[in-house]
Amino acid sequence: MPSVVPMILRRMRVPLVVLIVAYSIATVGFTLIPGVDDQGNPWRMSFFEAFYVVSYTGSTIGFGEVPYDFSGGQRMWTMVSIYLTVFSWLYSVGIIISLLQDKSFRQELSRVQLQRSLRRFREPFYVICGYGDTGKLLTRSLLSRGMRVVIVDKDPEAIDSLRVKDQGLYVPGFTVDAEIPGNLVKAGLKHPLCRGVLAVT
Template identity: 30%
Template sequence: MPPDERRNRRKGSERQRRLGVVRAPSPRRVTRPPPMHRLRTSLEDPVRQFQASLLLLLAVMVSGTLGYHWIERLGWLDSAYMTVITVATVGFGEVRPLTPAGRVFTMGLILVGVGTGAWAATRAVEVMLGQTLWLSVQRRRMRQSLAGLRDHYVICGHGRLGTRIERDLRARGEPFVVIDWEEAIEETFLAENIPHVIGDATQDEVLRTAGVERARGLVSALDSDASNVLAVLSARGLNPELLIVARANSESSEPKLRRAGADRVVTPDAIGGHRLALALLRPAVHDLFNEIFSFGVQIAIDVGQITIEPQSPFAGQTVAGCDLRRVRNVSILAVREPGGGFVLNPDAERVVAPGETLIVIGPAEAVYELEAMYSGD
């Protein structure tokens, strides 16, 4: 991570605490959800529901056996037999005539036992004959894979922008997780093997499930600016070091998102309008941008960045001495200085210093290899 970004994030966190916007916890502190919340979340799984119904049915059978043994003084086998025929409602006769207390107990056992048995049977049919078992197994595998993710990206929103972001990250081979509240899309996620969490991206628990505390970056591309502000606030509170990019549907929302903790704010309408004007006034420049920034199946040209760490082989070299154009067929477009300023088309004799960032352009594969080899975290 460049030193200027570290300073900006630290200043942003301190500014949010002074304004009372975010109460920043320890950077990697993990808060476990309440036990009742964990139980409720677990029981949303149909397989868990089936297991719970079997446990409840077993409890009913044990209670019925003990009841007949204590109330009617029956032997253990006869007590179990009476419990089974009562819960199953098969209509077999009693082992012996029941006392009034035994009849009252039997009526209660029928009401509880029949309901429990019907619930267990329904869950069993749903799990075994429908898509429930497959979905449950896939969800469990997904949760296990999410628990092992580190240094990934979190995408809040699977709309048009979110889908494009997913495609770009997949093309670059970057790990990511998608958060979306629409349950109907879950089967599509599972079929396409897209790491995901179904839930509200403004909620802390949903962000924790997506591993935001271990993530490298987050993009909030939700439909409303209010939701994006809440998502940014929640993510910044959970991970003060997180790189956050937010979508702004209107330019008036940009300062609010920055105050909430976003490092970068993008307004799609403004960018779209600029691209339309560029296509009208400078069509050749527009076509070049379209070639660079339009990801398809085959990516020909791309722009990348290489952060110069003290141990980097480029530190202390001149722009010409880096020799990227001859060795990698990659050209240096600009150098970003630690203070945030840019030096466009740098002179060949300019010395590259640690903490600076090289902005390069060239064949996509060559750019990705350079980023993987030399970019520091």
């Protein structure tokens, strides 16, 4: 999905920076705050130990105080780290959810999936523009004859109805305006196995 990846990276740039900064602050804090070992001697966490503690703290797993019981300062920093990392994760997950609901992202993802499915086609196919009553009848007729079809319709509900219906064969659906020539090219107009375009919009 080469064209989808840049969109994901652009939207996830800030959340990733927030997570990295939050984990870095929490890790460095643990290395700076002194504790006491089982012999009563002062000790400080290494970066590995600190990152280990932050990792299970930030994910709210909570393995306990390792390798020794924490001092008061370390416990205070643990509470700070919990809020810092958990809120960072909540922010990042919120961005991911908003990305998945973004109309342009979903259209781009649909386009990439369609083109991947077209590359797997080994049989001739027709591009049907419009999935209303006539488009549905035409689709069923072609499928009953063993022909593959690709549906293009600018109505998202029409494409959604196509995806939930069992057609016997996989029928790719593309939510775009068929009046734009470039959209027909993306739907397979120049594919060597494309036998024609049927406009029933």
